[in-house]
Amino acid sequence: MGDISVAEHSFSNTQVPAHEIPTASDINFEPLHARYALKLVTESLMIWAIPSIAFTVLLAIGKIESSFLAAPWGFALPLAVLPFIFIICSLEARHAGYAVREQDIHYMSGVIWQKRVALPFNRIQHVEVERNPIERFFGLSTLKFFTAGGGSADMKIPALSEDDATKLKSFVLKLAGEADDRA
Secondary structure, three states, X not given: OOOOOOHHHOOOOOOOOHHHOOOHHHOOOEEOOOOHHXXXXXXXXXXXXXXXXXXXXXXXXXXXXXXXXXXXXXXXXXXXXXXXXXXXHHHHHHOOEEEEOXXXXXXXXXOOOOEEEEEEHHHEEEEEEEOOHHHHHHOEEEEEEEEOOOOOOOEEEEEEEHHHHHHHHHHHXXXXXXXXXXX
């Protein structure tokens, strides 16, 4: 065995002044795939359709008795939600993105309830590509990152092309392995 220098393995924990701490706004997030908004609209319309159809059928067969809804426009009431679905899905898609840095990966999402997640590579133990039927239809994938101690994903990046998801998975696993080797 060779001599190991104490200087090579010494621990350092120097304080960083508050004004030198980088902010999240310094990170340049990559936008998600352009078809993400269409995927969100499709999922939302599928969910919206169930109560809308039920409401329309109940109104048509007379199970909903209301002078307010008795007018013919009562049947158009569920349609009033449609513009909001398109606007919200478009905004959600526009405000989501990810960033890969040397030591970690970041994901941001949300318009009203904003969320930013950072995951260091040395914590990642498993990465998985998921494609539900709607994602397959739009040619998209979700990349899921897992750390120790949990059965659910610690971070999910939706709306990546299948090729981008596979490349990013390999890249992250390579860096996660290198981070483990350094630990």
